[in-house]
Every structure is written in structure tokens, then in C-alpha cells.
Amino acid sequence: MASRVLVEEIGDGSRSGRVADAAGNTSVAAPAIESVRGLTHIAWLSNRGILGAWYGVEVVAVAAHVDAGAQGSAGGWGDLTVSPLILQWKEQKVHSVRINQRVVFDFDFPGGEYRRTAEVNLSSHAFTFIRIMRLPSFRRNG
DSSP, X not given: OOOEEEEEXXXXXXXXXXXXXXXXXXXXXXXXXXXXXXXXXXXXXXXXXXXXXXXXXXXXXXXXXXXXXXXXXXXXXXXXXXXXXXXXXXXXXXXXXXXOOEEXXXXXXXXSOOOTTOSOOSOOOOOEEEEEEEOOEEEOOO
């Protein structure tokens, strides 16, 4: 297998007239919230292996504009996710079910503006580390 590079840009927009607080209670008088988001995903997967898996890296960057009416609006960069190590194993089959195994180590870095008193923030203002083991399976059709 040759080294592989994935570059994708995903755009999305939404509008919601329903606003809920942390307890899930909705506000009838709340304004509509509109948002537009763009996600840039770049990944590289090597043709060499570690522990029987191909290794790679990836970066995910998000930019957005959110308009929450009277609560305010914000636009710019959100948090940046960097995965310095991805391990992707070759697809396995159990009867007619295909199984893909992947381990990812994600580090999230605050990239956007954050204000403690703001009603709308695009950044979490926090560093996080997430370990993910994915075992998606797909049943073969037919």
C-alpha cells in the first residue's frame, strides 16, 4: 500500500427556533439561532506499520459564524484537533461482517476567541486529550 493523503472540506449551515438551557428546558421567547460552519480535515496514512497496523496523523480545523440574536454572535476559528498517532489495521471479515479497527489519540487545542462573560463562544478555552478505539462493522449486502 502506498502512503495515502486525505484532504476534505465540509460545510454546513443550520437554523433553529428552539433554544434549551442546560436542564433541557426550552424558552418560547428565544430568538432563532443561525450558524454556518466549515471543517477542514487533513490526514496522512503511511505505507509502513506498527503493531501490524498502518500509522498516520491527522488535523481537523473548524471555522464558524453563529448568530444567536440578542445573546450575541461570534465568528472565527474554533478548537483545533491534532492526532499525532493513528493506527489503522487491515479490514477483517467475520462471516459476512467487515470489521475495521482504528486507534486514534486526539489532542484538542483552543484556537478561537473565548470570553468568560460571552453568551456565544466558538472555542472551549480548554486543552483535552481523547483516546479512541473504533471498531466499525459493515454487513455485506447481497
